[in-house]
Amino acid sequence: MKVKVSRKAHFNAAHRLYRQDWDDKKNNAVFGKCNNPNYHGHNYELVVSVTGDIDPETGFVIDMKILKDLIRSEIEDALDHKNLNVEVPEFRTLNPTAENIVIVIYNKLRPHIDAGKELEVILYETPRNFVTYNG
Amino acid sequence: MKVKVSRKAHFNAAHRLYRQDWDDKKNNAVFGKCNNPNYHGHNYELVVSVTGDIDPETGFVIDMKILKDLIRSEIEDALDHKNLNVEVPEFRTLNPTAENIVIVIYNKLRPHIDAGKELEVILYETPRNFVTYNG
Amino acid sequence: MKVKVSRKAHFNAAHRLYRQDWDDKKNNAVFGKCNNPNYHGHNYELVVSVTGDIDPETGFVIDMKILKDLIRSEIEDALDHKNLNVEVPEFRTLNPTAENIVIVIYNKLRPHIDAGKELEVILYETPRNFVTYNG
Amino acid sequence: MKVKVSRKAHFNAAHRLYRQDWDDKKNNAVFGKCNNPNYHGHNYELVVSVTGDIDPETGFVIDMKILKDLIRSEIEDALDHKNLNVEVPEFRTLNPTAENIVIVIYNKLRPHIDAGKELEVILYETPRNFVTYNG
Amino acid sequence: MKVKVSRKAHFNAAHRLYRQDWDDKKNNAVFGKCNNPNYHGHNYELVVSVTGDIDPETGFVIDMKILKDLIRSEIEDALDHKNLNVEVPEFRTLNPTAENIVIVIYNKLRPHIDAGKELEVILYETPRNFVTYNG
C-alpha cells in the first residue's frame, strides 16, 4: 500500500544558458535570448514527491513538516535569490537548463530520503515549461 | 490504446491528527498544531482517474457524468462538511492523515469501477500538500 | 502616484455557522450543512493589499517582508489550525461567516498600517467563494 | 538519467458529441447536452511531455522552443478556432470525445519526436475534466 | 461596513464573431479567425460579485447558496452548452464579444439582486482574456 506524498515549494533565481567552450555565435544560435550575458531569471516552482509505505504508527509516509524543512535547508537555502551560474557550485561547469537543475535538486535531496522510498522532483521554470526526474 | 480519464472534485471537512492510545505530550510532539483537540479543517481537492480502453461505440473510457455522480454519491456525500474523526466511521480508529484519507477514498470508489480498469486518486489537503494512491 | 501592494497568505481552520439564540430547526433552515455541530473546515486564502505613495528612498509602498510578517503575527498566529467558534475570541458571539471573518481580519490589521494608507482584505473560503472588505 | 520535459499550450474549438449512425433519441440518451446539434465549445489546455536522455552538449532533452513550435504547427494550426466535427478531417467519422481528441493529438505529434523518446499528451477539456495518453 | 461577496461559476459555449451587415472580407479583416462560420468555442469562467451591508441576523450579505442557484437558473441554464449566435435570443442581432456577453449576463442577474446592492460581473473568455462590468 504505497502512497506518494507531494510538497510544493518555490525559489527564484537568475541564470544564463551557455557553454564556456562555445563562442558567442554558437551560444546564440542554440540558446537564443536565454544566453543573455547579463542574465535573466525565473520563479522556479518545485514539487517534491516521496513514495513509500505508510508508517502504521503515525499514518504518514513522511512527515510533511520534515519534508518542508528538508526542501528549505537543502534547496531553498542553496538556490533562492541566487545567480545559479555564479553562486551555485554545481553549475560552475554545468549549463543550468531546467533538465540539469532538476537533477541537481534530486541529487541534493536523495541522501536525505530513506533508501526504501522513491523520490520524484518536478521543476517549473515558467508556468508553461516544466521538467520531471525520478532517478 | 489505454487512456486515463480524470475528474476533479472537492469537499471540505474538519479533522484532528492524533492517536487515542498516545498521551497529549506524544501527540503534540508528533502532530503539532494538527493535534488541536478543537479541530481545524481543509478544502480537500480531489482528482479521480480511471484508466482503460476506449469504448469504440461511445468514444468514452468512462462517461464523465457517471464518474462525477459516483464521486458525489460515494465521496462528497460521505465527507463533505463533516468532522472526519467524529462522523466518518472509517476514521473512528484510523488517524485521518492525508495518506489514510486517500486510501479510504480509493477503497470507497474501487468496487464501483470496472475490475479491468485502473483507479488512481490524488488528494490535495492544501494547495501545497497532496498525496496520490493507485491501489 | 499611488500603488496598491498585495500579498497572498493562507491559514486553515474549523468553523460552524449558527446563532446560539436560534433553535436547531432555524439554524438548519438558514445555514444548512454549514451548521454541522461537529464543525467542518476550510483552507482560507487571503489577499492583503495596502495602497499608498511610493517611498522615494526605497521604492516601496510597504516592505513586502514587513507585510508578510504582519500577516503572520496578527492573522496566521491567531487563526491558523484553530476552531474559529471555540478558540478565537472575536467569534464567541459573532457568527464566523466569510463576511464577518474578513472584517475581523481587517480590524486586526488596520492599526498596524499607516493611517494615510488604504487597506483591503480579500478572503477565499473556497476556490469558488470569496469576500472583499476595505473599511 | 531520463528526464521528462513538459510544455503547456492551448487552443479553443467547437464540437458536438454524437454518432451519425444513431438516431437523436439514442444520441441524447448517451451524450446529453453535449449532443447539441448547434455545437458548444471549449478552451482546450494541452500538456505535451517528451521523456528521454539529456543531450550532454546542450543540457536539453528537447529544445523547448522546438517543442513549442511543433505544437503550434501540428496542433494549434490544425485545431485552434475550428469546428472539430466539420473542419478537422480526423473527426469526420470519429466522435470528438476528449479521449479520441487526445489520441489524434498524440498521433499527429509522434512522427516528429525521436523514436527513442517517449511522448505523453494530457488534454484538459474543462478545468475539471482531463485525459492522458502515452501510446 | 459594505462587503463584496463573490462566487465563481462556469459554462461552455460555441460562438462566432461577425456582423450580418458586413461582407465576409470585412468580417475577416476585423474578427480574423473568430469569424469562422463553423463556430469555435470557450470555457467561460464567471465571477459574480454582490456588494452590500451584512445582514446582522445571518452574517451574510447574500446567502452564497442563493447566489449560486441564481447563477445556475439565470446564466448557466441559458448559456451552457449552447451556440450563442443561434440559440441565445440576446445574440440574434448582437455580436457575442466578451464585452457584449458580460453586459447580457449583468442584465439577466440585475433584476434578481436587491436594488440597494451593487452587482459586478467578470467574464473570462480564455485564461488570458477577461472583461468586467458593473452597470
Place this chain on the structure above:
Amino acid sequence: MKVKVSRKAHFNAAHRLYRQDWDDKKNNAVFGKCNNPNYHGHNYELVVSVTGDIDPETGFVIDMKILKDLIRSEIEDALDHKNLNVEVPEFRTLNPTAENIVIVIYNKLRPHIDAGKELEVILYETPRNFVTYNG
C-alpha cells in the same frame, strides 16, 4: 456602459534591489537577499486592463489582438529575458522594485491607449506578491 477589458501576459527578467548612493550595509539592511550583487530573477506576470465604452460597430472596447500586440512590442520586447538594472534604461537610476516596474510599464503603455480610456496594470513579481497601478 463602460466595460473593462483585461489581457494577461508575462516576461522573465533578472534584477537586484539596491541604491547606488547607499553602502552595502544599508542596502543589505533594507533589501536583504534581494540586494544580491549577482542578481536573482522572476517570472513576471502582467494583467493590463483598458476601460472604456464599447464600440457599437465591433462590440469591442479594444481589440484583444491589438492589446496583445501592444504588450508584446512595448513591454515584452523591452523587458523579457533582460537584466532590468543593466539593460533597461528606465532602471539605470531607478530601483526596480515591483512598485517602480509597474509604473514604468504603465507609462510605456499609456501613450498607446486612447486618452478617453482608463488604463490599469497589475504586476505579479511572484505568485504571492503583486502590485497594481492605474495612473
